Amino acid sequence: MDLIANLSLGFGVAFTPINLMYGFIGCMLGTLIGVLPGIGPLATIAMLLPATYALPPVSALIMLAGIYYGAQYGGSTTAILVNLPGESSSVVTVIDGYQMARQGRAGPALAAAGLGSFFAGCVGTLVLAAFAVPLTEVAFKFGPAEYFSLMVLGLIGAVVLASGSLLKAVGMILLGLLMGLVGTDVNSGVARYSFDIPELTDGIGFIVVGMGVFGYGEIISNLGKHESEREVFTAKVEGLFPTKADFLNMIPAVLRGTVLGSMLGILPGGGAVMAAFAAYTLEKKTPLRPGEIPFGKGNIRGVAAPESANNAAAQTSFIPLLTLGIPPNAVMALMVGAMTIHNIQPGPQVMTSNPELFWGLIASMWIGNAMLIVLNLPLIGIWIKLLTVPYRWLYPAIVLFCAIGVYSTNNNTFDIWLVGLFGAIGYLFVKLGTEPAPLLLGFILGPMMEENLRRALLLSRGDWSVFVTRGLSASLLAVAVFLLVIVMLPAVKKSREEAFVED
Amino acid sequence: MNIKSQKDFFSGLMFMAVGLAFAWGATSYKIGDAARMGPGYFPLLLGVLMAILGGVITFKSLVVETEDGDKIGSWAWKPVVFIIAGNLAFGILLGGLPSIKLPAMGLIAGIYALTLIAANAGDEFDLKEVLVLATVLSVICYFTFIKLLNLQFPVWPAFITG
Amino acid sequence: MKFLPISAALIAAAALVPHAAQAQSDWPSKPVRIVVPYSPGGSADTLGRFIAKHLGEAFKQSFVVDNKAGAGGIIGSQLVAKAPPDGYTLVVSGIGSHVIAPIETPNSFDPMKDFTHIAILGGPPLAVIVNAEVPVKDFKALTPYINAMPKGLSWGSPGAGTHGHLTGELFRAAGGLNMVHINYKGAGPAVADLLGNQIQAAVMTLSSANAHVQSGKLRLLALSSPKRLPEYPTTPTLAELGYPGLTGTTWFSLSGPPGMAPALVDKINAEVRRGMQSAAARTLMANESMETADYDAPAFSRYVASEIERWSPAVRSLSKPAK
Numbered sequence: 001m002d003l004i005a006n007l008s009l010g011f012g013v014a015f016t017p018i019n020l021m022y023g024f025i026g027c028m029l030g031t032l033i034g035v036l037p038g039i040g041p042l043a044t045i046a047m048l049l050p051a052t053y054a055l056p057p058v059s060a061l062i063m064l065a066g067i068y069y070g071a072q073y074g075g076s077t078t079a080i081l082v083n084l085p086g087e088s089s090s091v092v093t094v095i096d097g098y099q100m101a102r103q104g105r106a107g108p109a110l111a112a113a114g115l116g117s118f119f120a121g122c123v124g125t126l127v128l129a130a131f132a133v134p135l136t137e138v139a140f141k142f143g144p145a146e147y148f149s150l151m152v153l154g155l156i157g158a159v160v161l162a163s164g165s166l167l168k169a170v171g172m173i174l175l176g177l178l179m180g181l182v183g184t185d186v187n188s189g190v191a192r193y194s195f196d197i198p199e200l201t202d203g204i205g206f207i208v209v210g211m212g213v214f215g216y217g218e219i220i221s222n223l224g225k226h227e228s229e230r231e232v233f234t235a236k237v238e239g240l241f242p243t244k245a246d247f248l249n250m251i252p253a254v255l256r257g258t259v260l261g262s263m264l265g266i267l268p269g270g271g272a273v274m275a276a277f278a279a280y281t282l283e284k285k286t287p288l289r290p291g292e293i294p295f296g297k298g299n300i301r302g303v304a305a306p307e308s309a310n311n312a313a314a315q316t317s318f319i320p321l322l323t324l325g326i327p328p329n330a331v332m333a334l335m336v337g338a339m340t341i342h343n344i345q346p347g348p349q350v351m352t353s354n355p356e357l358f359w360g361l362i363a364s365m366w367i368g369n370a371m372l373i374v375l376n377l378p379l380i381g382i383w384i385k386l387l388t389v390p391y392r393w394l395y396p397a398i399v400l401f402c403a404i405g406v407y408s409t410n411n412n413t414f415d416i417w418l419v420g421l422f423g424a425i426g427y428l429f430v431k432l433g434t435e436p437a438p439l440l441l442g443f444i445l446g447p448m449m450e451e452n453l454r455r456a457l458l459l460s461r462g463d464w465s466v467f468v469t470r471g472l473s474a475s476l477l478a479v480a481v482f483l484l485v486i487v488m489l490p491a492v493k494k495s496r497e498e499a500f501v502e503d
Numbered sequence: 504m505n506i507k508s509q510k511d512f513f514s515g516l517m518f519m520a521v522g523l524a525f526a527w528g529a530t531s532y533k534i535g536d537a538a539r540m541g542p543g544y545f546p547l548l549l550g551v552l553m554a555i556l557g558g559v560i561t562f563k564s565l566v567v568e569t570e571d572g573d574k575i576g577s578w579a580w581k582p583v584v585f586i587i588a589g590n591l592a593f594g595i596l597l598g599g600l601p602s603i604k605l606p607a608m609g610l611i612a613g614i615y616a617l618t619l620i621a622a623n624a625g626d627e628f629d630l631k632e633v634l635v636l637a638t639v640l641s642v643i644c645y646f647t648f649i650k651l652l653n654l655q656f657p658v659w660p661a662f663i664t665g
Numbered sequence: 666m667k668f669l670p671i672s673a674a675l676i677a678a679a680a681l682v683p684h685a686a687q688a689q690s691d692w693p694s695k696p697v698r699i700v701v702p703y704s705p706g707g708s709a710d711t712l713g714r715f716i717a718k719h720l721g722e723a724f725k726q727s728f729v730v731d732n733k734a735g736a737g738g739i740i741g742s743q744l745v746a747k748a749p750p751d752g753y754t755l756v757v758s759g760i761g762s763h764v765i766a767p768i769e770t771p772n773s774f775d776p777m778k779d780f781t782h783i784a785i786l787g788g789p790p791l792a793v794i795v796n797a798e799v800p801v802k803d804f805k806a807l808t809p810y811i812n813a814m815p816k817g818l819s820w821g822s823p824g825a826g827t828h829g830h831l832t833g834e835l836f837r838a839a840g841g842l843n844m845v846h847i848n849y850k851g852a853g854p855a856v857a858d859l860l861g862n863q864i865q866a867a868v869m870t871l872s873s874a875n876a877h878v879q880s881g882k883l884r885l886l887a888l889s890s891p892k893r894l895p896e897y898p899t900t901p902t903l904a905e906l907g908y909p910g911l912t913g914t915t916w917f918s919l920s921g922p923p924g925m926a927p928a929l930v931d932k933i934n935a936e937v938r939r940g941m942q943s944a945a946a947r948t949l950m951a952n953e954s955m956e957t958a959d960y961d962a963p964a965f966s967r968y969v970a971s972e973i974e975r976w977s978p979a980v981r982s983l984s985k986p987a988k
Binding site (some may be wrong): 140184188201268290333 | 864
Binding site for chain 2 (some may be wrong): 032416431
């Protein structure tokens with residue numbers, strides 16, 4: 001079959017010692033960056049890009065791809081161990097991953113993340129290799145109205161991310177949406193809510209909010225508890241690997257996450273961002289097996305599903321890049337830059353004019369995933385050791401790394417103040433019982449939702465019905481409504497039960 | 504006023520206040536209409552929605568029974584103050600504060616300050632231990648961020664590097 | 666133990682000899698930041714990365730591209746206008762961000778006073794393109810097609826304030842046509858929607874659409890170059906079609922904050938010119954359908970001023986009706 005021939009061409013290119021070395025360097029660097037909170041793959045790739053000019057194009061792209069995944073794997077490590085989401089895709093992993101770590105199950109959590117990601121990566125690569133071109137046609141069906149409806153669906157699903165009050169979760173989503181709007185409006189050039197502070201005209205950075213609300217908020221709340229209440233994880237570190245029961249639970253979750261992630265990754269307009277959230281939502285809505293820990297308290301499925309989803313999405317998000325030349329996110333855009341510098345025009349002809357590049361890159365993705373699993377599984381033992389460090393040494397280090405990570409994005413001390421501010425706000429959230437994960441999803445999606453809403457209405461000349469008259473958009477909204485009903489049903493049932501009891 | 508859930512009551516108030524604030528702020532930008540949305544349209548919409556939601560949450564907190572009153576509990580002032588202060592100290596020392604003519608003192612100074620201050624947020628404070636921790640962190644940071652990743656940070660105070 | 670930090674500081678102070686700042690001759694002594702005020706992947710980004718690579722090799726320092734998109738290039742440019750003129754913060758300026766957008770966005774900046782213009786990089790002509798499925802076979806058929814659409818034509822550009830946007834709007838005004846501009850953040854998203862037939866037409870740099878025109882998914886109707894391009898001999902120019910005022914190149918350039926020392930400016934200018942005349946540049950220009958020019962710094966500054974003078978009346982003529 002053509003696919004086999006292409007893949008063998010690709011492996012032939014990627015499996016050379018030189019390219020393997022570059023891939024490995026990329027993975028190592030990426031993992032290091034991912035683990036250090038705040039310093040993301042974007043900054044690193046931007047810095048290292050000039051270094052890749054001297055390399056042949058395939059090697060350069062392989063190294064950059066290695067950095068990209070390495071950062072994703074590393075990011076989930078910090079999310080699980082210290083409640084710090086280094087990237088938008090790790091926000092969901094934090095929810096159950098950190099809880100697992102607190103119960104001494106950091107090892108299984110890390111393994112679940114790694115293995116799930118690896119499986120998803122393999123499947124995603126296959127999907128990419130086999131279906132790249134037909135999938136881009138599907139992506140074309142998504143216009144601004146469809147993206148908006150998809151995001152509405154995603155946000156309703158985000159309500160499920162919170163284990164507490166539904167209404168408060170919706171409130172947090174709205175708050176996140178509004179916070180995402182701070183900054184200069186791209187359409188009109190007007191600076192919104194920036195109070196004339198120049199640093200705010202670019203908006204509030206995701207890392208600032210993530211570090212502050214999750215990182216600092218958790219530390220303050222932890223220190224605030226009495227010694228007795230504080231669950232210090234040093235005491236009980238159980239096995240390093242998931243148990244047989246864990247695996248049984250995990251496998252369907254990984255499968256679901258992979259499918260969802262692969263589908264969302266192909267959308268050039270930002271589907272990948274939602275992959276992790278969507279997978280968690282889906283997972284949470286599947287019934288719990290007897291004896292399973294509820295979601296939000298350390299369910300391994302809550303780690304395996306989103307991790308698989310976002311790795312699958314990371315793979316399939318190469319599709320719009322390679323076939324259309326349209327980068328779905330900033331990191332991919334840098335890859336486009338890298339290709340152009342090497343005089344390769346990313347676009348439909350890349351497959352035919354530079355087949356070694358295209359298939360070599362695909363093969364290297366698989367190799368990269370394999371390398372990362374080999375790198376990270378043994379590392380789990382080391383990370384666990386790190387957790388045995390007494391908390392009074394650990395938390396100043398976390399505070400420090402958050403501040404450094406945030407500063408490194410713009411070399412601006414203002415960002416450090418913002419993290420402090422969000423730290424205080426994060427603590428306030430903990431006290432008020434409002435959860436931060438829905439806020440972060442709203443924050444990420446806010447500007448994109450507005451952009452798509454505006455564009456959809458411009459195209460329809462102000463006609464709101466466009467969201468229901470376009471088939472795909474209407475179906476997405478219908479699913480959203482359905483999801484809303486499912487989500488609200490238990491709450492409605494519960495209050496009805498209470499009413500009956502009182503009678 | 505019988506507050507059934509303290510947490511819900513105050514969160515509702517927070518949402519109302521923030522929602523109204525954003526909505527009010529939105530009015531200073533052009534709103535436009537659906538076909539040509541101005542910069543203020545979406546924020547106004549969301550702000551109003553949030554304020555309404557806040558109202559509903561507050562109302563619920565006064566009406567729906569909870570087991571234990573959902574108390575907010577005591578505030579952990581000591582950790583808040585010291586962690587934030589540590590963060591602020593780091594920023595000031597790292598970059599300097601032009602308004603009081605303090606030049607950049609660099610990363611190392613910042614690390615020491617942050618560690619010394621933040622360590623006060625916990626239950627114990629042993630100066631010797633904290634200084635060792637600060638030194639260890641400085642070494643780790645120097646090698647990882649400055650040497651390995653080549654990040655552009657002021658490391659030493661400005662009057663030394665000139 | 667308490668004396669340790671202090672003695673360490675004293676030793677460090679004694680060991681290091683503070684050196685006087687010798688900005689120009691030492692430049693560059695640390696990485697230089699080149700802000701590209703657009704999303705990655707577009708022509709500005711391509712040129713920015715190319716020159717960053719060349720300057721990096723020539724000066725043996727790191728020249729890092731930093732994308733800061735928004736408001737037609739205003740946001741990224743404003744950042745650089747406020748930076749110190751020490752040569753470590755530069756911007757990829759151009760006809761969009763420094764000629765058109767500042768007029769459309771009042772209170773943004775003065776393109777001549779708030780910047781030091783260093784050297785021109787080059788650029789492509791504009792392309793008027795439609796989705797291949799649209800029943801418009803050539804440019805002449807475009808106007809009747811638009812007039813026949815009940816709700817007018819939805820068309821895209823790389824964003825408000827870009828050369829593509831301006832040219833499209835001027836075309837609309839000349840014919841009094843019903844065309845609704847859909848704003849995008851850069852050429853990439855606009856091309857995506859054009860390919861997906863969410864919008865039917867677009868005006869953007871040829872480089873952004875080249876790949877898809879060649880693959881047949883998009884149809885090229887006209888170019889804004891002064892003469893026909895060798896790679897598209899059958900595509901007429903806007904001048905030939907009766908719109909000589911729309912002829913122009915979407916040029917990009919390198920600029921810096923105001924008040925940069927002339928010696929430093931000349932130093933950078935000389936190296937940029939060497940870069941843009943090199944063989945590597947010629948290959949890039951050919952691939953991207955771009956052309957370049959050769960100006961020294963003062964001549965380039967005059968060129969920017971002349972472009973501002975040329976396009977101002979056109980931009981102002983469009984701003985009068987409500988946007």
